[in-house]
Amino acid sequence: MPVTRRDFIRGGVAAFTVSFAAPAFLSDIARAQGARSRSLVVVYLGGGNDALNTVVPYQDQFYYSRRPTIAVPAGQVLQIGTDSGGRALGLHPRLTGLQGIFNEGRLAIVQRTGYQNSSRSHFQGSDIWGTANPSNSTTTGWLGRYLESVPKDALSGWATTREVPRALLSKEVSVPGIPDARGYVFATPNTAAEGLNERAAAQRIASHVAVDRPHLAFVNGTATGAFDTLDRVASVAAYNGTVAYPNNGFAIALRTVAGSIVRGTGTRVYWVQTGGYDTHATQGAQGGGAYGNLMGTLGDGLAAFYNDLRNQGLLSQTLVLQFSEFGRRIAENGSAGTDHGAAAVMMAMGGSVRGGIYGTAPLLNPDLNNPTLENNGTDVRYETDFRAVYARVLDNWLGAASPAILGGDFRTGAPPIV
């Protein structure tokens, strides 16, 4: 019987509540140290991204023969040169903004990232990427463990999702889930002055120690977390950005993150998620259709975020890291979609990124001896362990010690993306 997230929280409740009992000045110190320092923005593509249509090996004949309907035509890809193996690559045609960033040398693409015996389950896969532990994916998250290593603060992490992802799960730090700062206010049925009375009472009730009721303590902890972050998040709510963001949830979340960085809330790790990548069917032909729309949402949102931060002069202290729980099968299925596969691409973007193409593209020849494939030539085999990329980000960007956080040394062979 696998351990559930709930089992974990049950065990972690005591420590969790203690962190909220820390003296207020600790939070102030944390805020002062965190403000205007580096931040990591994770962009998670939920559902398993069809990476072969994100970064297209457009000169591989097997790409076209195995994807007769859904392949992106060679003439449409946005060329980005060749990898170290000499394989020509192109971005999906809807990623025009990312091509520009690539050309500026601020987009790194790491091909064939994954791990041995890749899980084809969404839920196990995302937990493995979240915990950085393929053999026991029911532990704390890798970013949660990072947040444990820095001064505690109620806003040191910020998930722009309603559910806080496994990656940010910690025994000591509670990460708030705030999709849009504009809705993050304490409402009252009465006047504003009376609302303050209600808020004061609610805050005091939530801060009482719930003796022998750890689950109540946990719930109260989330209320306390809300009260501890309301005012700082309110300072972000009015942020409109220096560029026009597209009107969708992903871009609004990125605008919220930009606002938080600009206002100096001190948040170190943000989690942004965009879904719909489980493209089992009709994912679109000629670079269009459903997958084209996904790429448009991704590329346009990231480009707006990048340009906004550049205008604000904050690009060099922001790193975006993108991944998904798995890639998809090489061959399309009978419904012009792709089923669950293995390795995929990771990307990093930001003013301090060493752009370029890392790793090599798979050869898509369905030969059983093809070393770049697995599962009888149906799926892409990983070349770079995803934890090596995590390690690089932890060590070289966040200034942490990756072996302790990842539970092993993955620094060797890590692509030098930052």
Added chain:
Amino acid sequence: MARSETGVEHLLRRAGFGASQDDLKAFEDTSTSGVLQYLLDYERQPDDVDSKIGDPAYASINAGGGFSPNLNIEHARQRWLFRMVHSRRPLQEKMALFWHNHFATAYTKIAAAAGGAQATRMMASRSDELPGPQGQIELFRSMALGSFRDLLIEVAKDPAMLFWLDGRLNTRQRPQENFGREVMELFTFGIGHYNEFDVYAASRVFTGWNLRLVNRGNDANSYYEFIFNANQHDTGEKTFSFPVYSNGNRTIPARASSDGMQDGIDFITALATHPDTARRLARKMWDYFVSEVVEPDETTLRAAASAYLQTGTRIESIVHFMLRSREFQNPGNWRTRFSWPVEYVVRAVKEVGWAGFSVDTLRGPLTTMGQTLFEPPDVNGWELGPGWFTTGGMLARMNFAAQLAGNQRLNLVRAVGGSASSPESVLDFFLDRLSPAPFDQSARSELLTYLEAGGAWTGSDTQLRTKVAGLARLIVGAGEYQIV
């Protein structure tokens, strides 16, 4: 006096959505076991809750342009919420909610492919109101406690599911793995009991399970219905890593395409009767009915699973087992579940009041709390238990409490009536009407302090109007109210 924690109220919170004042009155002279019997034998109660929609004695609905819950998803949501608030068969709605999470199917994907009206039909249509098969949620309601094997067969044929997990696109030449994988990983025995080759084989089993559109082009009369398309069925044998037949045989034999549907029946029967499916269902129902804090012991799980297997996969066997168990009755296990947003808002409406309150008002708050009905985040369902509670989710609950309290202000003032003489009497009134888990002494005194914040208690109309809404929002928005 604060309302005491009784077995009846515990039962109504767990096997239903809590108790209104009327419910409490109705069960005043009934024993706990009598109430349990009432809840379990819900077929004896008339299934007439929909006929109360529009009656001013009940919560209202917002039916701009005419109420059409079989064709408009927002109306379907209102109908289901209305049922949860007012049904005389609360366990039926509670089980429908359980299955909605277990077979988590989301409207948006279906609507993108088939249009909103057809998608609503597939999710929620009543077959006595519109031609065509019943919607998925009606399927769950009608088979809520019956045979899990039969339910799983109906789910595999369910138009909403055939859209949701792409079964309609599964072809002989190139099988589609979406349903074949999830029927094992999420609907039955779970991860760890199958391998990738089983996924391929399972996908081939369901080739030909498809849909046709009847009366195309006429929205009121057109609908999707299941057909078995023998031409698209893969007739070859399919071998699994686990036994499919009771003699231990792991291979579904090659069959003529006309008999091909039997592949799926055999396979579903194997999955439904697998001991690990029994165990997994028992565990999920433990969490749903008994506790999310206390672990079930091995004997309990084994006994519940064996009841299920011995009754030919009857779901009611597990539900009965859980609700009758000593662990369920043990007060130490009361208040050890984290209420789902839907459970929370429905209970709050039942307790605070619904006169002049539209269930459509629940739409925005539920989304912010993380639970839009007919829109689970993915096929794995919602992240339950503590997963519901983030700072944003908790803030949404506190704000919903404020909204409901403001909406019911005048009704609450009227109800307080003669109990307005002192802060203590007002607080006692509310702790009797509402059902938070017990507040400890210090939290209780904070509530009293609040009643006099801004001025000593006079019981004036103005003060009462302000403070009843404020107090109701504090209680319903407190952590103590979130655990059930």
